[in-house]
Amino acid sequence: MQAPSYTLQEDLRQQAVDSYHIVDTEPEEQFDNITELAIQICGVQHALLTILDKNRNWYKSNNNVPFTEAPRSLSFCGHLIHNPHDIMIVEDARKDIRFHDNPIVAELKSVVFYLGVPILSEDGFAIGTLCIFDDNPRQLSGSQIASMKLLGKQAEYLLNHRKHKLNQSNIHKKLERTNDMLSEFAAVASHDLKLPIASIITTADIIKTKYKTKLGKDGQDRLNLIKDCSFTINEYITGMLDMYTSEHGIQNSFETINIKAFFDNLLKINLTSQKCQFWLPTETHVINSNKIALTQIFTNLFSNAVKYNDKDNCIISVNVTENKSHYKFTVTDNGPGIEKSNYKEIFKLFKTASETDNRGKKGNGIGLSVVKELVKKLNGEISVSSELGKFTTFTFTVEKPTTLTIN
Secondary structure, three states: OOOOOOOOOHHHHHHHHHHOOOOOOOOOHHHHHHHHHHHHHHOOOEEEEEEEOOOEEEEEEEEOOOOOEEEHHHOOHHHHOOOOOOOEEEOOHHHOOOOOOOHHHHOOOOOOEEEEEEEEOOOOOEEEEEEEEEOOOOOOOHHHHHHHHHHHHHHHHHHHHHHHHHHHHHHHHHHHHHHHHHHHHHHHHHHHHHHHHHHHHHHHHHHHHHOHHHHHHHHHHHHHHHHHHHHHHHHHHHHHHHHHHHHHOOOOOOEEEEHHHHHHHHHHHOHHHHHOEEEOOOOOOEEEEOHHHHHHHHHHHHHHHHHOOOOOOOEEEEEEEEOOOEEEEEEEEOOOOOOHHHOOHHHOOOOOOOOOOOOOOOOOOOHHHHHHHHHHHOOOOEEEEEEOOOEEEEEEEEEOOOOOOOO
């Protein structure tokens, strides 16, 4: 018997095998269908889809074969992979010098006829075979041989498709883990930073009060600068916490919301609302949605509208409508407007439409990115329209909870 030798590039070939992560996996119907077709087309007893592993010939599909692997030293397929671009046909193994005294031929008498089609990896290495065999000698027609080649190509396609799908899944899981770690870090870091920032602000106030007469104007100005910087940092931290909430804090929690009562309560806790006149829906409108998410969305939109408004009489109007699948909200302010070229930019993290707000302070560009993420989580969309010097309108939709699942 001539045992099959290892290929000249066996290390690289084995790396190709390993990259498919298929050895020792469970049977899959799509591969079993190929071996069943091979049996029916060629009229033989057995068919295998094999993977040539380090020391064994492992069967991804073993049609009419009661075991899932055999020693590589006894395999016919081990000879085939040395010629990865040719099929191998053995019409009568009893007369073939390579196989006549092979135990599966001489003793078990289970393989007399054999045909194998090489299965190639994407980089051209023979990782296995699609093979058929019988315990009687046979000759196949040209159309049967051609069909076996086509089935081999289909097996290659399925293996590569499976590999790509698995790789994409692994990449997705890795990105999810990385994102979870970054979000957790942002939440913990933001929370831990809030206490010392608050201490700085409180200490600055104490120093201003206790040493007011000794500091002079220059000292007072420097303490005010410390406070302003501390408040700015605190806003960034709050924004990061909001971003964390938008990514991880929303659950499948929906409740009946009376829109009028919702906005009444929201304006009570929103101190910036005292600086503007709000035109809100007056009719009784009841919706079913995620109250936490809507609160955060409107808080950010209202806050931006107030901070950047340049009019003596600030006005913000809200409208609510609905259709069969979504609720639709619009928030319009009479502020300075937004350049059309900035419509997409303002929803990006750390991007703002204006350099400074109406107090001369630079915005952090977190609020609208949080709003966009929350709307996306609620299976909705958000857009902006504006006319410079006159108004800005944010329009967003929220899917009704009948079919909505938040991941």
